[in-house]
Amino acid sequence: MTNKSLWQKFIDRFTRISIKIGNQIHLRSLRDAFAMIMPLFILAGLGVLINNVFFPLFLKGTSLANFQTFGNLIVNGTLNIAGLIIAPVVGYCLARNRNYKNALGAAIVSLAGLIVVMPVTLQALPINGKKAVDISGFLSYSNIGVTGMFAGIIIGLIAAELFIKLSKIEKIKINLGENVPPAVSESFLTLIPTIAVISLLAIISAILFVGFHTDLIKLITTLIQEPLRRVNTSLPGFLLIYSVGNLLFGFGIHQAVINGTLLDPVLLINTNKNMQAFAAGDHVPYIITSVFRDTFGMMGGTGSTICLLVATFLFSRVKASREVTKLSIVPGIFNINEPVIYGYPIVFNIPLLIPFVLTPIISLLIAYYATVLGLMNKTVVLVPWTTPPLINGFLATGGDWRAVVVQLFSFIIGVLFYIPFMKISEQVLLKQNQA
Amino acid sequence: MSTKNIMLCCVAGMSTSLLVNKMKKAATELEKDVVIFATSVSGFDQELASRQVDCVMLGPQVSYMEKDFKEKLKDKNIPLSVINMQDYGMMNGEKVLLQAYELMGGE
Known part of the structure; x- marks a missing residue:
């Protein structure tokens, strides 16, 4: 009982602070x-x-x-x-x-x-x-x-x-x-x-x-922009901020409140510098960019929920989940997933919150190290975030088909990762309905 | 009965535009004379200034804008409400449409 109220307190406080930042x-x-x-x-x-x-x-x-x-x-x-x-x-x-x-x-x-x-x-x-x-x-x-x-x-x-x-x-x-x-x-x-x-x-x-x-x-560039950019677009800094934003979405508030303010400006600078370097034929500097995140960290929308949809389609026998999946698949192809987040639902659904936050981290790590190892090109083209997965990987890397393979691999891992949590979520829902 | 104008608003105006289609369908079935459209949070002011709006419905993911937007709507006497999470997720056009009509005082 006390545990639950502590959890509730955390959610309230976390959302309140995030909204304050987002509304500044x-x-x-x-x-x-x-x-x-x-x-x-x-x-x-x-x-x-x-x-x-x-x-x-x-x-x-x-x-x-x-x-x-x-x-x-x-x-x-x-x-x-x-x-x-x-x-x-x-x-x-x-x-x-x-x-x-x-x-x-x-x-x-x-x-x-x-x-x-x-x-x-x-x-x-x-x-x-x-x-x-x-x-x-x-x-x-x-x-x-x-x-x-x-x-x-x-x-x-x-x-x-x-x-x-x-x-x-x-x-x-x-x-x-x-x-x-x-x-x-x-x-x-x-x-x-x-x-x-x-x-x-x-x-x-x-x-x-x-x-x-x-x-x-x-002065502004060296004293403010560069330190901020370096910390927020470092691998740990980036994953931490991004995950906090995604957790917020798990409580019903859009992740842009956090990410749009703390990440997007610096990630966009990285994207733009990569585009500039690629256009000039120079060495492309950054792995982590805004389009890197969109392409590998939000397949089918925040939380890479296209993985959940496919997992549900293949392995779920719960009628309600399958109904939402049918409704969500077409917008999901264009990375719009509010129907999944609110309809499945992922919001306030603790078993699903876990893969919702962790799946993007896993895919981003896969993509990051694939780039480090030279298995695919860096992201050099800003594609709109509504571009379907696989197509966006190809375009974002300046036409590198290996990026598509990396995306496909992350996608399969994501589906496998979502399955057990989907099952737990269904069990919980079933028990709640019986009670 | 005059035409009612309902504005839906979310982060980029994308997922609300999905709901708009469902609401339009429900409106035809219920024979309601209504104009429904979606916009982004950053396009809110512009839409408000440039066209007739009788009621605003916010996506639950931008519920944090409720207070701020209500302040802006106060002088114009336009009601605003946050869409129920469940109805939003299930893209239940009819329910959201009825919620909007309730907000505008029936008819």
């Missing part, structure tokens, strides 16, 4: 912003796929390079401006979540703010040149692209937040009197907050640049 307004705005710009990153994946997998099938040498201009231009408009795009969008989302009317105004300040903190001079290598030269009057893709994504997020949030706060202070609004048309006075409302926010960022950047020969982009 800046993190929520970040999630919203990512949802908004995701089509661009998927387009980048498509461009990379066409450039590096499709064109080389029938083109070589100069003509291949000429054709690849297409994909390179797409990379310029997507990955290479990831930071530049995220800044205003996150500012916009924050304004909306704060119920601030002039969301576009906040977005503009976020964008201007990001540009203000960019370094004044850059080092660049001339085409065919060997020595780097100092240049000014340019923005570099590395600062406004994938590497600068965190800087874009942080500056975007800070600028928009300050702007919204200042805009709400009555004292600093410019009042033009009653005879001035409302539209005119409206345009003056945001003037002082804009000046204040941008000037503040300019002062900080100027001090950093003149006094310390550095800039905010560099």
